[in-house]
Amino acid sequence: MNAAQFLTIFISAVFIYNVILSRFLGLCSFIAISKQTKPALAMSLAVMFVTTMSSIITWFIYRFLLLPFNLTYLRTISFILVIATFVQFVEMVIRKISPPMYRFFGIYLPLITVNCAVLGVAVLNVDMFFINGKAAQGSFYYSAFQGICVGLGYTLAMLLMSGIRERLELCNVPKSIKDFPLGFIIAAIMSLSFLGFNGFSR
Amino acid sequence: MKKYFKEFIKGIAKENPTFVLVLGLCPTLAVSISVINGIGMGIAATFVLLGSNIIIAMIKDAIPDRIRIPCYIVVIATFVTITELLMKAYSPALNRALGIYVPLIVVNCIVLGRAEAYASKNSVKNSFFDGLGMGVGFTMALILISGIREFLGSGKLLDQVVIKGYEPALVLGMPSGALLVIGLLLGFFNLLKNRKT
Numbered sequence: 001m002n003a004a005q006f007l008t009i010f011i012s013a014v015f016i017y018n019v020i021l022s023r024f025l026g027l028c029s030f031i032a033i034s035k036q037t038k039p040a041l042a043m044s045l046a047v048m049f050v051t052t053m054s055s056i057i058t059w060f061i062y063r064f065l066l067l068p069f070n071l072t073y074l075r076t077i078s079f080i081l082v083i084a085t086f087v088q089f090v091e092m093v094i095r096k097i098s099p100p101m102y103r104f105f106g107i108y109l110p111l112i113t114v115n116c117a118v119l120g121v122a123v124l125n126v127d128m129f130f131i132n133g134k135a136a137q138g139s140f141y142y143s144a145f146q147g148i149c150v151g152l153g154y155t156l157a158m159l160l161m162s163g164i165r166e167r168l169e170l171c172n173v174p175k176s177i178k179d180f181p182l183g184f185i186i187a188a189i190m191s192l193s194f195l196g197f198n199g200f201s202r
Numbered sequence: 203m204k205k206y207f208k209e210f211i212k213g214i215a216k217e218n219p220t221f222v223l224v225l226g227l228c229p230t231l232a233v234s235i236s237v238i239n240g241i242g243m244g245i246a247a248t249f250v251l252l253g254s255n256i257i258i259a260m261i262k263d264a265i266p267d268r269i270r271i272p273c274y275i276v277v278i279a280t281f282v283t284i285t286e287l288l289m290k291a292y293s294p295a296l297n298r299a300l301g302i303y304v305p306l307i308v309v310n311c312i313v314l315g316r317a318e319a320y321a322s323k324n325s326v327k328n329s330f331f332d333g334l335g336m337g338v339g340f341t342m343a344l345i346l347i348s349g350i351r352e353f354l355g356s357g358k359l360l361d362q363v364v365i366k367g368y369e370p371a372l373v374l375g376m377p378s379g380a381l382l383v384i385g386l387l388l389g390f391f392n393l394l395k396n397r398k399t
Contacts (some may be wrong), residue, residue: 022377024232028225028311073287076305077279084272113271116228116309123302176396177389180224184385191378 005138006145013149015197019117020157021190026117030158031183040162041155042104043111048151050090050112051121054083055147056140058122063135072133079122084113121150160190206331213335219312220343220384221391226312229303230344231380237360240348241341242296243303246285248337250307251316253281255333258321265322274317275308282307312340350383351375 019025026047033043058079066072091109095102112118125146129139136142164186173182219225229247233239257277265273286304289297297304307313316336321329353359355375357368373379 021381024228024377024380025306027227027231031224031227073283076283076286076308077276080275080279080308081272084275114309114311114314116306119309120302120306123305127302176393177385181385181389181392184381184388188378188381188385191376191381192373195376195378 005142009142009146010149011197013146014153014156015194018153018157018191018194019120019150020154021187021194023120025120026115026154029111029115030154030161030187031180034158034161034183035165037159037162037166040158044151044155044158046109046112047115047117047154048148050083050087050115050118051151051154052144052147053090054079054086054118054122055125055143057082057086059125059140059143062126062130063140067130067133067135075123075126076119080119083118083122087113117150117154121147157190161186206327209328209331210335210338213332213337213339214342215339217336218339218343219315219336220340220347221388223312223315224388225315226310226340227384229306229310230340230347231377231384232303233300234344234348234351234380234383235355235375236352237345237348239296239299240344242289242293243300244337244341244344246289246300246304247307247310247312247340248334249285250278250281250310251313251333251337251340252330253284254278254313254317255321255329256326257281258317259324259326259329262322270322271314271318274314274322278313278317279308312336347380347383347387350387351379355379 013019017023020027020030029043029047034040061078061082062072062075066074066078071078087109091102094109125139125143128146129136129142161183165183168182168186177185213219217223220227220230226247229243233243254274254277258274261273282305285307286297289300289304316333320332324332349359351374353364354371355373356370357363357365371379374383
């Protein structure tokens, strides 16, 4: 476990392999909720929290349940069930503890269950930090950190996109490419500019 | 028979999952670098759609309403695991090319969307044809997108050189190319729709 490894994870998860712009995870919510900055921020924070927590939880499940009992083929089922249950649980807790926050996150929390980014980061962690059926050294910290970084990358892309789209509301756009198509074209240009970070990896 | 055909054809044109419903985009964009990948992903998703639609239509009366989503997810995840294991055994190269997007079929909105919107309300036979139609529609959309990207991005189709001495537009092989192609295609289909009305 060293600082350089953490820096590499940070840069590759936030910039080079940005969840949305390069891995295409969580694209549905990215296009649907990025019309205004405030809901975009709420969604991003909720995603960041859930990716971090699900990275931690799925690490424990993989390390202490699936690996020792040779059940790694149950990875997909167990991960998605745990994530769905966890999201439901968080929703209940937030509703009980803080109604204003519940209203702030509102409908976005249940949507996260089917957000590919959350399951994606769990599967990625397993692929990257468990080599030959063994946990690599410090894999727990790397997994948790990668969860945070993927959330950060999601937030970055979401805020950039919602800022641009708020401005676009005032523009005169051809009817056919309004909304979805234009969103994708903007995302394409953003993704192109993120290619500039590619040189960082070496 | 005609009724079933209608269920089947609906997924291909009128309610195409990719271009009309705009669902399940993550795998569509990520794997559409080459036509082979697109077809592989399409078949995998069709298999999962068919299986989950049939099972859910069978057990819809036994599932309590409040916990239906977790039940659907378990059924879908089972079929995804079957697909993953089959693909690992019979076509490891394809499995490597599709990578993490195979397990991610679980969270493909098309599958859960059809389970919730169609299979939970209709008979087994109807659900079978609905799943088949949606799967074929999804596969065709994938072939279209990956065909455009592979052709313009490398001058090849199905790994065969089509134009000799073609200077490839590399950007189409990159992530941004996928976003650009789907954006323009969606715009094009909207234009056709607007023309008609």
